[in-house]
Every structure is written in C-alpha cells, then in structure tokens.
Amino acid sequence: MNxxxxxxxxxxxxxxxxxxxxxQRRLGNKRGKVAIIEKKxxxxxxxxxxxxxxxxxxxxPMAARMAKIATQYWKNLKPLWGVNIPYEQSGAIWIADNTTGSDSESWATLEQMLQQEGIDFAMLAHRDVxxxxxxxLKTVPDEMYYYEPDVLQLDSPQILNAIQTAAKKNRINVLEHCDVIDFELTGQGISALFTSQGxxxxxxxxxxxxxxxxxLFAGIGLNIPVALEPVYAANFLVSVHDIPEGMPIIADxxxxxxxxxxxxxxxxxxxPRSRNVKDIARSFSRTAMNPEGANVIYDALSFNVTHQQLDNYLGKVINRFPKIGxxxxxxxxxxxxxxxPDLKFILGADTQFTNLYHCLGAGQALKYAPIFGEIIADLITGDGVILNxxxxxxxxIARFSNNDISRYWQTNALKQNSL
Structure with missing residues (x-):
C-alpha cells in the first residue's frame, strides 16, 4: 500500500x-504527517x-549568529523536541599561532565580529589561561589565547537516546533499513520516492x-558536492590530578x-576539519574514486585507529599537557x-525542485541541529519565525550551480572559513 x-x-x-x-510540531496533528527514511x-x-x-x-557572522541561537536551544530543548538533554557548560580556550602578523590580525577581527554578534569571545592573558x-596547559609566548565561556559539552549516547525518544513523542513515522532508490518527478517538484519499502x-x-x-540525487540531475574527510578520535586515561575536573575544552x-x-x-x-585546500581536494577525489561511496561509514574497518595515528595524537597530548607524562x-x-568544497553548510530550498530542501552540515551538523530544524520548518510552513x-x-546550494568546485581550492580561498 502506498x-x-x-x-x-x-x-x-x-x-x-x-x-x-x-x-511536525508546526503542523500539529491535523495538517499532515512527517516521515524519516533512514537506511540503517x-x-x-x-x-x-x-x-x-x-x-x-x-x-x-551569520553562522555564528545561528550557533548562538542553537546553543540556547540546546539548553532548553523540550519546547522544540519534547525532550531535554543534559549538558555541561565547560567553556572553551582557543589557541592560535601568533608568529605572523596576518594570523594575529585574523583572530582579532574574529573577536570583534563575534562580540558584535553578542557572543562572549575575548583574548586571555597567559596567566588567565x-x-x-x-x-x-602549556602556554608559550608565540601563541594567542581566547576564551568562549558559553561552549557546551553534550554526550553522543544521550543525544541518540533523546532523538529516538523524541521521534516517538512527536509521532514521527521512522522507516528504518529503508533505501531511497529513485524519485518520481512532477513538473518542477518531487512527487514520490521509490524505496526498498515501496x-x-x-x-x-x-x-x-x-x-x-x-x-542519491545525481540521477535527477542535481549536483550536491559533499565528500568525506577522515577524522580520528582517541581517548587517553590520565590521572585526575593531571587533567582537573571542570577544565574547559581546549580548541588547539x-x-x-x-x-x-x-x-x-x-x-x-x-x-578539526582541515582548512588545507590540498586536503579538501584530496577528500573529494578519494570520495569520487571509492566504489563504496558514503557506505564506508558503516564499514567495520573504518572504526580502527592505526599506530601511526595514535603516535601522532600522543605527541600532541604530551606537547600540550606536559604534566601528564x-x-x-x-x-x-x-x-x-x-x-x-568551501566548508560551509548547504541549507535552504533547492534551486531546481520547488518542494525540495537541503539540510547538510558540512562537518558541523550537531551543534546547529535545533536551529537548522527550525529554519527548514520556516521554509516549509511559511511561518517565518527564525528567518526574520x-x-x-x-x-x-545555488553557489555550486556552475559545477566548478575547483575554484574553492585556490590559494587562500578558504581563509575566511578558518573556523
């Protein structure tokens, strides 16, 4: 049955x-139902x-403005999702190179812009760090330090539990283990999806x-340039005396x-995400050549961390926290x-299909999730609550309309996207 x-x-x-x-919250119970199609x-x-x-x-500036609103949403998520998520307001110390005048000027400009957006972000003296x-923490004379006190730390398992609980509370029809195979087009819109479940x-x-x-969308002529960049995470057991409880997040x-x-x-x-244009171009090349495509995410071998990666991380830990040993x-x-290609989100209405909307995080999905959901809901329902x-x-997505993504990898092309 369809x-x-x-x-x-x-x-x-x-x-x-x-x-x-x-x-679904905007629609209520009478104006229609929402479904999520998830391949796993x-x-x-x-x-x-x-x-x-x-x-x-x-x-x-606009991404910073959205992030500030999203941070407030995470602190009181229940009005949006029907559930709350525990969080710690750890704050963050940002560490930047101060060996060149251009770097110092860039961070000073960033500080000024963020403060204009009402975001608490200010330079710290070494003694304050x-x-x-x-x-x-080890500090050195040729580094700059900034403090952002409102940074939150969430826990991924609690987020996943909240998402699953909220899906039930909001009566979302979740179709799991369901693959999208193709689309049915009518006029300038998508009228139906052909899936493994009908x-x-x-x-x-x-x-x-x-x-x-x-x-997924290449078959209907859409160019959506998204690639996978590897990231490695490691945990180290340290003495509670070496890394004090309540230490801010260190963005080094x-x-x-x-x-x-x-x-x-x-x-x-x-x-963090690489800002090196060669690394970004390499990620797009690797993704295009990988026969598994994005399914590599679920490959059990992709979970492993090599000895080389581990040694690299150990060196960084010892360098920044000399007391650890x-x-x-x-x-x-x-x-x-x-x-x-430019490390920015793809967010908003599609330029070819009138009823298609994109919500792609470019490596920053989670922190923006609540406000992105509200923005997409604004576009679909016409409420204009957030978009005002x-x-x-x-x-x-219009910025990629000419299909030439190589221009983003020219020298200094990504300098403005340094965070």
Whole structure:
C-alpha cells in the first residue's frame, strides 16, 4: 500500500531528526504527517560518533549568529523536541599561532565580529589561561589565547537516546533499513520516492542525507558536492590530578586538536576539519574514486585507529599537557566529516525542485541541529519565525550551480572559513 506524507526527510541523523521534529510540531496533528527514511537505524551514521561540542565561534557572522541561537536551544530543548538533554557548560580556550602578523590580525577581527554578534569571545592573558586550566596547559609566548565561556559539552549516547525518544513523542513515522532508490518527478517538484519499502508520496522532501546526497540525487540531475574527510578520535586515561575536573575544552589550532576531559579521567581528543585546500581536494577525489561511496561509514574497518595515528595524537597530548607524562591509550575510533568544497553548510530550498530542501552540515551538523530544524520548518510552513532574523543566502546550494568546485581550492580561498 502506498504511503502519503506531508514531509519526508531523507536521513535519520541529528539534522534529519531535528527537521522532522520542527516540521511536525508546526503542523500539529491535523495538517499532515512527517516521515524519516533512514537506511540503517535512527542516529546510526556520523551522529553516533560526534564529539558533541556546541560552540558559537565561527568565521561567518551569520553562522555564528545561528550557533548562538542553537546553543540556547540546546539548553532548553523540550519546547522544540519534547525532550531535554543534559549538558555541561565547560567553556572553551582557543589557541592560535601568533608568529605572523596576518594570523594575529585574523583572530582579532574574529573577536570583534563575534562580540558584535553578542557572543562572549575575548583574548586571555597567559596567566588567565593557566588559572582556567589549573596549571595543566602549556602556554608559550608565540601563541594567542581566547576564551568562549558559553561552549557546551553534550554526550553522543544521550543525544541518540533523546532523538529516538523524541521521534516517538512527536509521532514521527521512522522507516528504518529503508533505501531511497529513485524519485518520481512532477513538473518542477518531487512527487514520490521509490524505496526498498515501496513507493512513498510526499508534498515536501528534505535532504538530510549527508555524504549520500551526491549519489542519491545525481540521477535527477542535481549536483550536491559533499565528500568525506577522515577524522580520528582517541581517548587517553590520565590521572585526575593531571587533567582537573571542570577544565574547559581546549580548541588547539596550533596542534590542530580538540581536547576535552570526558567521563571521569579520560582525555578525549580529535582533529578539526582541515582548512588545507590540498586536503579538501584530496577528500573529494578519494570520495569520487571509492566504489563504496558514503557506505564506508558503516564499514567495520573504518572504526580502527592505526599506530601511526595514535603516535601522532600522543605527541600532541604530551606537547600540550606536559604534566601528564605518557598517558595510557584507552580506545579510539575513526570517523568522518561530511564536507563541502568551501566548508560551509548547504541549507535552504533547492534551486531546481520547488518542494525540495537541503539540510547538510558540512562537518558541523550537531551543534546547529535545533536551529537548522527550525529554519527548514520556516521554509516549509511559511511561518517565518527564525528567518526574520537570519539570512541563509550564503549557504544556498545555488553557489555550486556552475559545477566548478575547483575554484574553492585556490590559494587562500578558504581563509575566511578558518573556523
């Protein structure tokens, strides 16, 4: 029997779920139903391996504005999703190189812009860094330090539990182990989806499929440039005396590493997205050549961390936290960022199909999930609640309309996207 929905969301990660909850809440019980189509199980993709750091600092003023609103949403999620999620307001110390004048100027400009957006982000003296880290952190004269006190730390398992609970509370029809095979087009819209569980009719379609988007929509002529960039996460068992409880998250852009105290005496770390144009181009080339496509995310071998990666991380831990000595490895895993050529989201209405909307996080999905859900709900229902104060034009898929993504990898092309 064919199924009919007001809105069908493709992808059951944190962004797809957030869109489904927000749209269904706006629709109520009488105006239509929302379904999520998920090829595995709800939250099983990259959302299950997220570091779950929620911060507002971003090189794009509009992205920073959205992140600030999202942070407030995470603190009181129940009005949006019907559930709340525990969080810690750890704050974050940002570490930047101060050996060149251009770097110093860029961070000073960032500080000014964020403060204009009402985001608490300010330079710290070295002695203040030592006080905040309780003497655990190494500081050096040729580094700059900034403090963002409102940064939150969530826990991925609790987020997944909340997503699954909220799906039931909001009466979302979740179709798990369901593959989208093709689309039925009518005029300038998508009228139905052909799936492994039958034909599904939809008035509106939300693409929250992440790295699967490129292959999924290529058959109807859409160019959605998303690739996978590997990221490695590692946990180290350290003495509670070496990494004090309550230490802020350390966003170390000198060593290209995030550090956070996690679950007792565990020091968790992972690298940020690469801003090197060669690395980004390599990720797109690797994705295009991989016959498994985005399904590599579910490959059991992709979870392994090599000795070389582990040694690299150990060196960064010892360099930044000299009191630790040699920490004990306590497990790790291999994950991915789903990135775009310019490292910005793809957010908003499609330019070819009138009832298709994109919600792709470009490696930053979780922190923005609540506000992205509200923005997509604004577009579909026409309520305009959030879009009255947010301009999402810079994140439109229209910027990739000429299919030439190589221009984003020219020298200094990504400098403005340094966070």
């Amino acid at each position: 199924k009919h929905y007001h809105t069908v969301v493709i992808g059951g990660g944190c962004l797809g779920a957030a869109c489904a909850f927000s749209v 199980v709800l939250g099983a993709g990259l959302s299950s391996r997220h570091s779950a750091i929620v911060r507002s600092a971003n090189a794009s 030592m006080d905040l880290s309780r003497q655990a 034909k599904i009719f939809a008035e509106h379609v939300i693409n929250a499929a992440g790295a699967w988007s490129s292959e 852009y000198v060593n290209q590493a995030y550090f956070r105290r996690w679950r007792g005496s565990i020091l968790h770390m992972h690298q 040699k920490p004990v490895y306590a497990g790790g895993y291999h994950s991915f960022f789903d990135i775009t 104060s947010i301009d999402i034009n810079e994140f439109s």
